[in-house]
Amino acid sequence: MRKNPQENAETHSRVTRRALLLGGAQLVFMGGLGLRMRQLQLEQADQFRLLAEENRINIRLIPPARGQIFDRNGVAIARNEPAYRITLVPEDAGDVDEVIARLASLIELDPGELEAAAAEMKRSPPFLPVTVADRISWEDLSRVAVNTPVLPGVTPEVGLSRFYPMRGDFAHVVGYVGPVSDYDLSKIENPDQLLRIPRFQIGKVGLEGKMEESLRGKAGTKRVEVNAVGRVMRELDRREGQQGDDVQLTIDQGLQSYTQARLGDESAAAIVMDCNTGDLLTVASAPTFDPNLFVEGISVAAYRELTDNDYRPLAAKTVQGTYPPGSTFKMITALAALEEGIAFPDHTVWCPGHLEVSNRRFHCWKRAGHGHVNLAQALRESCDVYFYELALEVGIDKISAMAARFGIGERFDLPMSGVAKGLNPTRDWKRDVRGADWVVGDTVNVSIGQGFVLTSPLQLAVMTARLATGRDVSPRLVKSINGVDTPQPPSKRLGINEAFLNEVRRGMYAVSNHRRGTAYGSRIIEDTNRLAGKTGTSQVRNITAAERARGVSRNEDLPWNRRDHALFVNFAPYDNPKYAVAVVVEHGGGGSKAAAPIARDITLQALHGGQPPLEAYPAKDRKRIEEQQERLQKLVPGRNLTRRDRA
Structure with missing residues (x-):
C-alpha cells in the first residue's frame, strides 16, 4: 500500500530528528572521551606513569x-x-x-x-x-x-x-x-x-x-x-x-619537693590533704627514683638495682602500702564506744599494764601501767588497756562500722597504680577468708590497730580529715583537665555527734600539747597553728622468748626489716583545720620518735606556704631545725633541672 506524500514527509521528519539526537549524543560522548584521554595523557601523565609501575597511596x-x-x-x-x-x-x-x-x-x-x-x-x-x-x-x-x-x-x-x-x-x-x-x-x-x-x-x-x-x-x-x-x-x-x-x-610542687627531701633516705610515705576540699597537696613516697630513666627504656642493671633495694623505691607506698594503723586507730574505737554510750568524758579505766582476756594477757605498751585514765588521758598517753576495755563492751561490729565511715577499707578512685583497699575486718570476712569464727581476742587486737586491720597512708589522711571536720571529705588528685575543673561532690556530715568528735579532738590536741603527750616533743608553739595528732606504732612481729634470753629486748636490737612501723597523723590548725597529714616510716620504731617530727615539719611548711619561722618550733630545737632547713633548701632547688642542665 502506497503512502501519500504527507505521510512520507512526516516519516522523513521523524527519522531526521532521531538521527540528529543520536548523532549529538555520539558527539558529546566522543568529546568527553577525548577530553578525559587528554587529561589522562597530558595533565595526569606523571601520576598514572607511577601507578603503571604499581605505585599506591599510603596513609x-x-x-x-x-x-x-x-x-x-x-x-x-x-x-x-x-x-x-x-x-x-x-x-x-x-x-x-x-x-x-x-x-x-x-x-x-x-x-x-x-x-x-x-x-x-x-x-x-x-x-x-x-x-x-x-x-x-x-x-x-x-x-x-x-x-x-x-x-x-x-x-x-x-x-x-x-x-x-x-x-x-x-x-x-x-x-x-x-x-x-x-x-x-x-x-x-x-x-x-x-x-x-x-x-x-x-x-x-x-x-x-x-x-x-x-x-x-x-x-x-x-x-x-x-x-x-x-x-x-x-x-x-x-x-x-x-x-x-x-x-x-592538686599537688603543690614546692610542698611535694620539700616532703621528698624531708623523708630523705627513709622507707616512708607522707600525705597532706586539704581538710575541706579533699585536695591532695602532697603524695610522697621514699625512697624515690628518676622516671626519666624509663622514657627510652631502662637498662637491665639499673632496673635490677631498683628492684633489689630493700626499701622498695618503685613502690608508691602512699596508696599501695598497707600497714596496721597501730594507735592511730584508737580514735575509731573511742568514737564507736561514745556513740554506743559505753564511754563518756569522765569514764575511767584502771590500767595495771595488762588485761587478761580468755586466759591470754594483752599488754599495754607501758608495762608498769597508767593507773586510772579517762578518754582524753588514754589518747594523750596512748594507753592500750583503756581501749581493750572499750572494745570488749562495744564489740567488733560497731568498731568496723565506725571505721568504714572514716574511709578504712575503702579503695578511693585516684588515677594512680595499685590503689589498695586495705582491710576493715569483720566477722563475715574472717569466716569467708580465714575459715574461722571471730574471737574476742581479735576484737582486742583491732581496738588498738593491730591484728587483721590494715590501712594505707592515704586512708589515714582521709580518716584524719574526717575527724577534723566531721564530714565525709574524699581525696582528689586531678584539679582540672584542659583548664576545666574536675567535679568534686560536696562533702556531707558523717552523722556523728559533734560532742563526741570534740572529745576525741581534745585528746589528740593533748597528744601534741600536753607535757605527758606522746608527741609533745614534736609540737608547734605558734598559738594560731597548734596541731592535734596521734602517734602510732604498729608491730611487725613479737620478740620471742628465745630472743629475750639472748638479750634482744628492744625494737632497736632487731634487724631493720623486723622493727615496728612508725606512724603519726595530725590536723592543723586545731581551732580551724586546714590540713590533715599522715606519715608512715617503715620499720622506724616508735611513732613519736620517727614519724611525728617529720609530720610536724611538713605541716608547718603547708601552713606557711614555705619555710616557717624558727619561732614556730620549741626553743631547744631551733638550732637543729635551722641546720636542717639549710640542708634541705640545698636539696630542693636542685630538683628543678632541665635535661640539658643534667647533661
Whole structure:
C-alpha cells in the first residue's frame, strides 16, 4: 500500500530528528572521551606513569603531642621536650662506613647505637631510615645539619620526648612513659594504630598509665605516594592531629619537693590533704627514683638495682602500702564506744599494764601501767588497756562500722597504680577468708590497730580529715583537665555527734600539747597553728622468748626489716583545720620518735606556704631545725633541672 506524500514527509521528519539526537549524543560522548584521554595523557601523565609501575597511596599516622601535666600552681611536672636524632638511609649514603666515619668526626657516636643500627640495616630495606645517633644535643644536631652536603643519606631529625623536670619528686604519682612493648599490646583488645609506630611512648604506670588515652591525643595523618617496593615518592597532603589533654594536679610542687627531701633516705610515705576540699597537696613516697630513666627504656642493671633495694623505691607506698594503723586507730574505737554510750568524758579505766582476756594477757605498751585514765588521758598517753576495755563492751561490729565511715577499707578512685583497699575486718570476712569464727581476742587486737586491720597512708589522711571536720571529705588528685575543673561532690556530715568528735579532738590536741603527750616533743608553739595528732606504732612481729634470753629486748636490737612501723597523723590548725597529714616510716620504731617530727615539719611548711619561722618550733630545737632547713633548701632547688642542665 502506497503512502501519500504527507505521510512520507512526516516519516522523513521523524527519522531526521532521531538521527540528529543520536548523532549529538555520539558527539558529546566522543568529546568527553577525548577530553578525559587528554587529561589522562597530558595533565595526569606523571601520576598514572607511577601507578603503571604499581605505585599506591599510603596513609601514614602523625604522632600527636602528648598532654602535659602541671601542679596546682601551673608548674610543669611532665612536659615534652625536643628529642634530636640522626638517621641514615643506606641506599642514599652509598658507602655507609665512609659516611659514618665522616659523621663520627663531627659528633661522638655511641658504639652500642652503631651496633644496633648495623643490625637494623641488615634486616631492613635499604631505602628505610635507620637511627645512628639518638637523643643528641642541639649543638651536635646543628653541626651535622650544616655538613649535610658531605653526608649523603644523613638526616638530622627533631621529635618530641617526655621529660620529668622534677625527677623523683613526682615519680610515684605521675609515673612514667616508655616505648610500646608486645606486652602492652597484648593487654589491649583493639590497640590504637598509633601504638605500632616505632619508638612511640605510652604511659606505663601512675597517672601517665591511668590517663593514657586522655594524655595521648589523636593522631594526624599524611597521604604519601610510595612505589611498588615501598619507597616514599612524595607527600600528597597532611592533616595534623589533636594534642593530648593537659592535666593539672592538686599537688603543690614546692610542698611535694620539700616532703621528698624531708623523708630523705627513709622507707616512708607522707600525705597532706586539704581538710575541706579533699585536695591532695602532697603524695610522697621514699625512697624515690628518676622516671626519666624509663622514657627510652631502662637498662637491665639499673632496673635490677631498683628492684633489689630493700626499701622498695618503685613502690608508691602512699596508696599501695598497707600497714596496721597501730594507735592511730584508737580514735575509731573511742568514737564507736561514745556513740554506743559505753564511754563518756569522765569514764575511767584502771590500767595495771595488762588485761587478761580468755586466759591470754594483752599488754599495754607501758608495762608498769597508767593507773586510772579517762578518754582524753588514754589518747594523750596512748594507753592500750583503756581501749581493750572499750572494745570488749562495744564489740567488733560497731568498731568496723565506725571505721568504714572514716574511709578504712575503702579503695578511693585516684588515677594512680595499685590503689589498695586495705582491710576493715569483720566477722563475715574472717569466716569467708580465714575459715574461722571471730574471737574476742581479735576484737582486742583491732581496738588498738593491730591484728587483721590494715590501712594505707592515704586512708589515714582521709580518716584524719574526717575527724577534723566531721564530714565525709574524699581525696582528689586531678584539679582540672584542659583548664576545666574536675567535679568534686560536696562533702556531707558523717552523722556523728559533734560532742563526741570534740572529745576525741581534745585528746589528740593533748597528744601534741600536753607535757605527758606522746608527741609533745614534736609540737608547734605558734598559738594560731597548734596541731592535734596521734602517734602510732604498729608491730611487725613479737620478740620471742628465745630472743629475750639472748638479750634482744628492744625494737632497736632487731634487724631493720623486723622493727615496728612508725606512724603519726595530725590536723592543723586545731581551732580551724586546714590540713590533715599522715606519715608512715617503715620499720622506724616508735611513732613519736620517727614519724611525728617529720609530720610536724611538713605541716608547718603547708601552713606557711614555705619555710616557717624558727619561732614556730620549741626553743631547744631551733638550732637543729635551722641546720636542717639549710640542708634541705640545698636539696630542693636542685630538683628543678632541665635535661640539658643534667647533661
